[in-house]
Amino acid sequence: MTITVKGITKRFGTFTALNDVSLEVPSGELVALLGPSGSGKTSLLRILSGLEQPDQGTAFFDGTDLGEQSARQRNVGLVFQHYALFRHLDVFENVAFALRVRKRPDAEVRARVTELLQLVQLEGLGRRMPSQLSGGQRQRIALARALAARPRVLLLDEPFGALDAQVRAELRSWLRRLHDEIHLTTVFVTHDQDEAFEVADRVVVMNHGKVEQVGSPTEVFEHPANDFVMRFLGHVNVLDAQLSQDRARVGDVVLDIVHDAASPHRGRVYVRPHEVEIGRAHTAGAIAARVTRVTPLGGGLKIDLTAPALGSNLRADVDWERGSQLALRDGDEVFLSLRRARVFEQAA
Amino acid sequence: MILERAIPRAATTEPPWVRRIVIGLGLVFVGLFVVVPLATVVIAALSHGISAYGRAISDPHALRALKLTLLAAVIAVPFNVVFGVAAAWAIARFKFRGRALLITLIDLPLAVSPVIAGLVFVLLFGAHGLLGPWLSAHGIKVIFALPGIVLATTFVTFPFVARELIPLMEAQGHEEEEAALVLGASPWQMFTRVTLPKIKWGLLYGVVLCTARAMGEFGAVSVVSGNIRGRTSTLPLHVEILYNEYEYQAAFAVASLLVIIGLASLIARRVIARRRKEAT
Numbered sequence: 001m002t003i004t005v006k007g008i009t010k011r012f013g014t015f016t017a018l019n020d021v022s023l024e025v026p027s028g029e030l031v032a033l034l035g036p037s038g039s040g041k042t043s044l045l046r047i048l049s050g051l052e053q054p055d056q057g058t059a060f061f062d063g064t065d066l067g068e069q070s071a072r073q074r075n076v077g078l079v080f081q082h083y084a085l086f087r088h089l090d091v092f093e094n095v096a097f098a099l100r101v102r103k104r105p106d107a108e109v110r111a112r113v114t115e116l117l118q119l120v121q122l123e124g125l126g127r128r129m130p131s132q133l134s135g136g137q138r139q140r141i142a143l144a145r146a147l148a149a150r151p152r153v154l155l156l157d158e159p160f161g162a163l164d165a166q167v168r169a170e171l172r173s174w175l176r177r178l179h180d181e182i183h184l185t186t187v188f189v190t191h192d193q194d195e196a197f198e199v200a201d202r203v204v205v206m207n208h209g210k211v212e213q214v215g216s217p218t219e220v221f222e223h224p225a226n227d228f229v230m231r232f233l234g235h236v237n238v239l240d241a242q243l244s245q246d247r248a249r250v251g252d253v254v255l256d257i258v259h260d261a262a263s264p265h266r267g268r269v270y271v272r273p274h275e276v277e278i279g280r281a282h283t284a285g286a287i288a289a290r291v292t293r294v295t296p297l298g299g300g301l302k303i304d305l306t307a308p309a310l311g312s313n314l315r316a317d318v319d320w321e322r323g324s325q326l327a328l329r330d331g332d333e334v335f336l337s338l339r340r341a342r343v344f345e346q347a348a
Numbered sequence: 349m350i351l352e353r354a355i356p357r358a359a360t361t362e363p364p365w366v367r368r369i370v371i372g373l374g375l376v377f378v379g380l381f382v383v384v385p386l387a388t389v390v391i392a393a394l395s396h397g398i399s400a401y402g403r404a405i406s407d408p409h410a411l412r413a414l415k416l417t418l419l420a421a422v423i424a425v426p427f428n429v430v431f432g433v434a435a436a437w438a439i440a441r442f443k444f445r446g447r448a449l450l451i452t453l454i455d456l457p458l459a460v461s462p463v464i465a466g467l468v469f470v471l472l473f474g475a476h477g478l479l480g481p482w483l484s485a486h487g488i489k490v491i492f493a494l495p496g497i498v499l500a501t502t503f504v505t506f507p508f509v510a511r512e513l514i515p516l517m518e519a520q521g522h523e524e525e526e527a528a529l530v531l532g533a534s535p536w537q538m539f540t541r542v543t544l545p546k547i548k549w550g551l552l553y554g555v556v557l558c559t560a561r562a563m564g565e566f567g568a569v570s571v572v573s574g575n576i577r578g579r580t581s582t583l584p585l586h587v588e589i590l591y592n593e594y595e596y597q598a599a600f601a602v603a604s605l606l607v608i609i610g611l612a613s614l615i616a617r618r619v620i621a622r623r624r625k626e627a628t
Contacts, residue, residue, distance in 0.1 A: 082523065
C-alpha cells in the first residue's frame with residue numbers, strides 16, 4: 001500500500017500544524033517522521049488515520065482518496081504513545097476488538113488472536129488485564145491489537161516514548177525485525193533521532209509543519225538539506241562567520257568552504273564533533289585550543305574545548321583509541337583542524 | 349538517618365491530644381445533628397407498637413404516596429441518565445460555543461430554591477400560566493397531576509449524573525474511543541463497548557444520588573402537586589399531611605420509610621465507591 005500525501009494543511013485556531021505538506025511512502029517501507037514537538041508529525045499521522053480532517057489537501061492509499069473514508073473504513077492500524085488499551089477488557093479481548101466489531105466468527109477470532117499473541121511473544125497472557133502488564137508488554141499488545149484486522153498500513157505515534165531506555169532499545173530492534181517479516185507499509189512518528197535511524201528505511205525530517213528533508217538515515221545525516229536538519233540530527237558546532245565565495249572567516253581563522261554565495265555576507269559555519277581533529281603538535285593551519293572537559297560517552301570521548309581564535313567553544317568527539325593516544329586532561333593545550341565545515345544558504 | 353529516627357512522629361502528625369479533641373468534636377456533632385434525629389424518627393414511629401407502625405405504612409394513602417414517589421423517580425432518573433451522559437460527553441469531549449454556559453446551567457437546579465423551581469412550572473403550565481390555556485384546551489393536565497410532579501423531580505435532580513460524569517470523563521480522556529474508531533467500531537459500538545464500561549461506576553454513583561434526591565424531594569413537588577391526599581402526594585408530602593393532622597406516630601412511621609431509602613442509598617454509594625476504586 002503506497003501512501004501519498006498531497007498539499008495537506010491543518011490549522012488549530014491560529015496555529016498551523018501542517019503547512020502544505022506533500023509526501024510519498026512507498027509500499028512496504030518503514031518511514032519515520034522525525035521532528036521536534038510541534039513540528040506537525042503527529043497531526044499528519046492523525047490525518048492519515050482519519051482522526052483529524054485536513055483543512056486543505058488530500059491523502060491517498062494506492063490512489064484511493066481518503067477524504068471520502070471515515071476512520072473506521074480506512075482499516076489502518078494505529079499504535080498510540082500511551083497504548084490506549086481498553087482498560088476494562090483483558091489482553092485477549094483487546095487484541096480481538098477489531099474482529100469483534102466486525103462480527104467475525106468466534107473460531108476465527110480465537111485463531112487470529114492466538115497467532116498475534118505469538119507474534120508479539122506474549123502467548124499465555126491472554127487473560128491478564130492491561131493494568132497487570134509492564135509498559136513494554138502493553139505496547140506489544142497495542143501493536144497486536146492494531147494488526148488484528150490485517151490493516152492496510154500501520155501507523156505508530158511515538159510508540160516507545162513512554163518506556164525506559166533499555167526496553168525502548170529492545171522494542172526498536174524487535175519492531176525492525178517484525179517489519180522485515182510482515183512488510184507492512186509503516187509510518188512511525190518520533191522525536192528521537194537514534195530511534196528513527198535505527199528503525200526506518202527512510203526518514204522524513206519535519207519542522208514547523210513543513211517537510212525539511214526526506215532521505216535514508218545516511219543521506220540526511222551526511223547531506224543535510226539545510227541548517228535545521230544539520231542542527232536537529234545530532235550535536236553540531238555552530239560558528240558565526242563572514243562568508244564569501246569559497247572562504248569563511250571565523251574569528252581570526254579562514255576556512256575553505258564549498259559555497260556559491262554571490263556576495264560576501266554574515267552567516268554560520270557548521271562542524272560536527274567527529275569532524276574536529278585534535279592534535280598535540282602544531283601543524284600548518286591548525287587552530288590553538290584548550291581542553292575544558294573530557295567526558296567518556298558511549299563509544300568514545302566527548303571533549304569540550306575553547307578556541308580563542310574562533311571566538312567560540314567547540315565540542316569534539318574522538319573514539320577510545322584516539323582518546324587514549326592523546327591522553328587529554330582538562331586544561332591541556334591542543335591544536336585543531338576542521339575536517340569538514342558546512343554552510344547553508346538559509347543560515348544568513 | 350539517626351537524626352530522623354530521633355524524632356518519633358512525622359512532622360505532619362498532630363500530638364495525640366489534638367487528635368482526640370478533633371475526633372471527639374466530630375463525633376459529638378454527628379451524634380447531635382444526625383444520629384439523635386434519626387433515632388427519634390424510629391422511636392416515634394414505633395411509639396404505639398409494631399402493629400400501629402404496620403397499619404400506618406400499609407394505609408392506602410401511604411401506599412399510594414409510595415407508588416407515586418417510585419413512579420416519579422422511575423421516570424425522572426432515566427431521563428436524567430440520558431441527559432447527563434449526553435451533556436457530560438459533549439462537555440468533556442468538545443470545545444464549543446456556550447460550553448461554559450452549559451456547565452453553569454447544569455448547576456442551576458442546585459443553586460435555586462426548589463420552591464422557586466416549582467413556581468416556575470406553575471407559572472408555565474398552571475391554569476393562568478403561559479401555556480395553561482393551550483394545555484387545558486387540549487385536555488392535558490400538568491400542574492396538580494403526575495406530569496407536574498415528574499417535571500419538578502426531573503428539574504431538581506437534573507445535575508447529579510452530569511456532575512458525576514464530567515470530571516470523570518475529562519480525566520479519562522478520549523484515546524480509547526479513538527482507538528475503537530480506528531479499529532473499525534461504529535460510533536454506537538464505541539459507546540457501548542468502550543465508553544459505557546469506562547464510566548460504569550461513576551454513572552451508577554450518579555444514578556444513586558439522583559434516585560435518592562428524586563424520592564426525597566419536597567419543595568418543588570409540593571408547589572406543583574397541590575398536595576391532594578391519596579392522589580398527588582408523594583411520600584415526603586404525605587408525611588407533612590399526617591404531621592399537620594397531628595398523627596405524629598403515623599407521620600414518623602411513613603418518614604421512617606424515607607429514612608430506609610436514604611440509608612439504602614448510602615450503603616449503595618459506599619459499595620459503588622469501593623468497586624470503583626478497585627476498578628481503576
